[in-house]
Amino acid sequence: MNILEMTAGELYKAGLEELIGQMGPTYTEQFLKQCKPNDYDYTAERHKWLDDDPDIPTMVNQIQERKTAQEAEERTKAERIDAWRKGLLELTDIEICELGAKILTDKLGIPGSTAFLRHHFKQNEWSQSVDLLQQPVSDGDTEAILAQQKQATEPQD
Numbered sequence: 001m002n003i004l005e006m007t008a009g010e011l012y013k014a015g016l017e018e019l020i021g022q023m024g025p026t027y028t029e030q031f032l033k034q035c036k037p038n039d040y041d042y043t044a045e046r047h048k049w050l051d052d053d054p055d056i057p058t059m060v061n062q063i064q065e066r067k068t069a070q071e072a073e074e075r076t077k078a079e080r081i082d083a084w085r086k087g088l089l090e091l092t093d094i095e096i097c098e099l100g101a102k103i104l105t106d107k108l109g110i111p112g113s114t115a116f117l118r119h120h121f122k123q124n125e126w127s128q129s130v131d132l133l134q135q136p137v138s139d140g141d142t143e144a145i146l147a148q149q150k151q152a153t154e155p156q157d
Contacts, residue, residue, distance in 0.1 A: 003112035008119040011108060015116035018107040019100060027091065031100030034093060035117055 003011060019028040054062070081099060083089050091099065104113035 003108055003115075006112075008115060011112050011115050012119045015104050015108055015113070018103055022103050023096075023100060027096055028100070030093070030096050032120060034097045035100070035120075037121060 001014065006014070016028070019031065023031065053059075077095070077098070080089065080091070080095060084091050084095075101113065104116055107113075108116060
């Protein structure tokens with residue numbers, strides 16, 4: 001799959017299929033709600049961080065400490081995702097966001113996942129809640145895919 005040759009609708013369809021396939025429709029909808037852009041201006045915060053820069057040996061120690069902590073955190077995340085897949089626990093909002101972002105990035109790469117989110121919020125008013133089964137989609141049959149996925153996850157009579 002070459003994302004550079006795909007239309008926005010095709011990227012969107014591929015991303016939705018992957019998200020729903022791995023997370024299910026409910027978690028996919030929660031993920032998309034959380035990805036809603038905000039108007040936060042981080043430049044003021046960034047200037048505060050830059051003003052407090054430590055010396056080189058301190059930065060080296062901080063990097064090593066962060067790396068160790070990050071490795072432990074990644075192991076814990078992997079264990080929680082595994083437990084969620086087995087139906088043993090529910091994911092937190094941040095875990096849903098991280099998992100959805102990883103799924104999109106693994107499937108579409110960084111440029112494709114960015115295009116996916118841009119297309120999603122271009123199709124929907126930012127102030128509206130996300131309703132996957134009602135959203136308009138150009139050049140694709142994503143609505144049919146979502147309906148099929150929802151039907152497949154509902155209990156059968």
